Amino acid sequence: MNRRKYRVLAIMLLGVLLGGAGCAGRESLVLDPKSPTVITMWHAYNAVAKAQFDDLVMEFNETVGMEQGIVLDAVGYGSSEELEDVLYASANHVIGSDPLPDIFASYPDNAYRLDKIAPLVSLDQYFTEEEREKYRPEFLEEGVWDASGGFKMIPVSKSTELLYLNRTDWDRFAEETGASMDLLQTWEGLSEAASMYYEWSGGCAFLGMNSYNDFMMLSAAQMGGQVYQIRDGKVEFTYPEEIAAKAWDAFYVPHIKGWYESSVYNQDGIKSGRLMAYIGSSAGAGFFPREVIESENQSHVIECESLPYPTFQDGTSYMTQRGANMAVFASDTAHEYGSVQFLKWFTQPEQNIRFAVSTGYLPVEMETLASVNDLLGRVDESNNAAVVRSSIQTALDAMSAREFYIRRPFEGSYDMTQTFASSLEDKVSLDLHEKKRRMEAGESREGVERDLLGEGNLKEWYEALIKEMAGRTDG
Numbered sequence: 145m146n147r148r149k150y151r152v153l154a155i156m157l158l159g160v161l162l163g164g165a166g167c168a169g170r171e172s173l174v175l176d177p178k179s180p181t182v183i184t185m186w187h188a189y190n191a192v193a194k195a196q197f198d199d200l201v202m203e204f205n206e207t208v209g210m211e212q213g214i215v216l217d218a219v220g221y222g223s224s225e226e227l228e229d230v231l232y233a234s235a236n237h238v239i240g241s242d243p244l245p246d247i248f249a250s251y252p253d254n255a256y257r258l259d260k261i262a263p264l265v266s267l268d269q270y271f272t273e274e275e276r277e278k279y280r281p282e283f284l285e286e287g288v289w290d291a292s293g294g295f296k297m298i299p300v301s302k303s304t305e306l307l308y309l310n311r312t313d314w315d316r317f318a319e320e321t322g323a324s325m326d327l328l329q330t331w332e333g334l335s336e337a338a339s340m341y342y343e344w345s346g347g348c349a350f351l352g353m354n355s356y357n358d359f360m361m362l363s364a365a366q367m368g369g370q371v372y373q374i375r376d377g378k379v380e381f382t383y384p385e386e387i388a389a390k391a392w393d394a395f396y397v398p399h400i401k402g403w404y405e406s407s408v409y410n411q412d413g414i415k416s417g418r419l420m421a422y423i424g425s426s427a428g429a430g431f432f433p434r435e436v437i438e439s440e441n442q443s444h445v446i447e448c449e450s451l452p453y454p455t456f457q458d459g460t461s462y463m464t465q466r467g468a469n470m471a472v473f474a475s476d477t478a479h480e481y482g483s484v485q486f487l488k489w490f491t492q493p494e495q496n497i498r499f500a501v502s503t504g505y506l507p508v509e510m511e512t513l514a515s516v517n518d519l520l521g522r523v524d525e526s527n528n529a530a531v532v533r534s535s536i537q538t539a540l541d542a543m544s545a546r547e548f549y550i551r552r553p554f555e556g557s558y559d560m561t562q563t564f565a566s567s568l569e570d571k572v573s574l575d576l577h578e579k580k581r582r583m584e585a586g587e588s589r590e591g592v593e594r595d596l597l598g599e600g601n602l603k604e605w606y607e608a609l610i611k612e613m614a615g616r617t618d619g
Contacts, residue, residue: 174478175213181478183486184245185218188227188468192430192527194220196502200495208489214482219245224468228254235261246475246483249468252286253561255297256553258471259289264296265472270484271298278509279491282548286469289553297469298487301496301505303427304453304539304548305358305464308531310420311449313436317344317420328421331363331394331454338403341420350403352410352422353395358464358549360565363391365549366459371564372554379554381564381613388606390456391568396605399572400579400596406572414446423453425466429504429535430528448531450538452546462549463542467505497522504535506543516540560616567609575601 175181189197201218209215221227231248233241235258244262255264267287268276276284279299287297307328317323321340327333338350353359364371369387373380398404405413413419415433429450437443455461472483489495493515496507501523507513519536523529551561575596582592595601 174481177211177213180209180213180215181482182215182217183247183479183482185216185247185249185470185483185486186221186227186231186245187218187249188221188224189249190220190222191503192524193427193499193503193505196499200490200499203495204486204489208485212482212485214485216486224249224251231258244473246479247470247472247487249300249470250297251468252289252297252551252553253558255287255469255471256289257558259296260555263474265474265480265483266294266296267298267472267484268294270481271488275488278511280508280510280513282465282550283469283508285550286465287471297471298491299467299469299508300487300491301427301500302465302467302508303425303505304466304542305423306426306429306453306535306538307421307423307451308414308429308432309449309451310414310436310446312444312446313417314420314449317341320344328451329454330457331390332457334454335394335398335403338398339401342401342403347402348418348420349405349413350420351398351405352413352419353404353406354408354410354422354424358466358565359395360391360568361551361561362453362462362464362549363387363394363456365462366456368460372552372557372560374554379556379560381560381610381616383564383610383613385606388609389602392602392605394456395568396572396575396602397597400575400593426450426504426506426535426539427467429532430502432528432531434528448534450531450534452538452542461546463546465548465550501532501536502527504532504539506536506539513540513543556616560613563612563616564609567612568605571605 187197198218201216205215221230227249230241231244231250231254234244250258258264276295280302283299283302284295286299287295289296309328314323318325321344323337323340327337334351341350342348361371364383364387367387367390369382369384371381371383373382395404399406405419407413410419410422410424411428411431411433414422415435415437417436417438432448433446435443435445452461453463470487472480472487474480490499491508493507493509493512496509496512497515497519499505500507500512501519507519512519516537519540520533523532523536579592579596583589
């Protein structure tokens with residue numbers, strides 16, 4: 145017997161010992177406190193978020209779970225990508241994979257492809273209309289995949305991408321160069337500010353963009369493009385060259401010029417003084433560095449300012465909707481009902497606020513989102529509170545003036561979106577390596593950059609992307 149089975153049996157025994165309380169109502173038809181139903185969940189929360197989530201799971205098991213006969217066994221994975229891989233392996237019964245959980249955290253594209261292999265529960269059968277109306281509509285809409293209006297995912301905590309700025313050192317830079325904060329509102333302005341900073345700093349990058357940034361899809365939407373069109377049941381990839389060129393100018397050009405320098409953990413660039421700003425999740429606000437460490441013996445304290453996600457000039461100010469939702473695999477009434485009971489409990493204001501403010505996540509119910517003072521007042525002071533408060537306030541302000549972009553999953557959308565989203569990032573990586581190789585061989589920086597930034601290179605990338613995406617849609 146493996147360690148996981150031992151743990152589940154131990155949890156069940158604990159439930160039996162604690163399950164002396166009776167229950168009434170619908171749960172009495174499917175749940176029994178004297179013989180509790182173990183609900184397994186897989187998620188990808190880490191660090192502070194995981195600690196807070198574990199505390200709430202324990203609280204649920206000792207209160208509502210004990211009363212109704214539900215024991216939640218939550219298992220965390222290191223990243224969303226790792227979780228996607230193990231879920232897909234389990235759904236396909238890959239040798240050595242674990243049985244599927246009852247509840248799992250996921251983004252829509254991944255949940256959609258899993259639903260085709262291991263069906264998900266239509267959650268509308270467990271939620272009344274009044275319960276559904278409590279959630280912010282865009283959050284709930286991510287789980288609506290067809291014209292029936294039924295939903296297969298429930299939002300539990302959301303986030304959005306923000307621009308995080310080292311305001312302390314920006315002020316010094318701005319005073320000496322005349323750079324305006326207005327530049328940070330648009331992609332075009334960011335490139336200009338980054339060029340100015342590169343010259344002023346003697347060759348330092350200004351901005352980092354992390355690997356979770358939905359730049360390709362969102363930039364197309366901001367410029368009025370609908371990347372996927374479904375006609376007569378067939379998916380078409382529509383990405384006009386003029387929109388691709390603007391995305392190229394906003395992402396590829398600054399990276400090749402050295403104005404941007406991106407990695408998974410751009411906070412490290414702020415901490416070392418290498419970067420002035422980065423675009424990252426509001427849920428990671430607590431990780432913004434409190435100081436810049438210039439050397440072993442020299443450092444200085446910095447303040448953070450969080451700003452809304454940039455838009456293109458004259459574009460629609462769409463913002464990202466991040467934060468995985470939860471879905472439930474179809475099984476039996478007891479496990480489905482028990483799973484939904486936890487999800488309802490977790491998204492109630494008291495629990496949801498406690499989890500959300502732990503790092504900068506947003507709660508999901510309309511009532512809770514409107515409780516701004518309550519949200520900001522309950523931020524943990526030990527967790528970089530000033531930055532987390534700034535992040536939450538910026539996200540809430542943006543939500544009142546902007547639209548969330550909602551990605552619609554469809555057959556094959558997981559693989560197609562992975563290809564599209566990584567295409568320009570991969571191109572940057574390859575060409576930066578090429579730039580380094582050629583400069584080490586003796587070519588001038590100016591000459592190499594001139595070649596890479598030429599129209600021919602843009603056209604080559606664009607045509608390769610169109611060909612690859614056409615092959616996927618034809619399949």
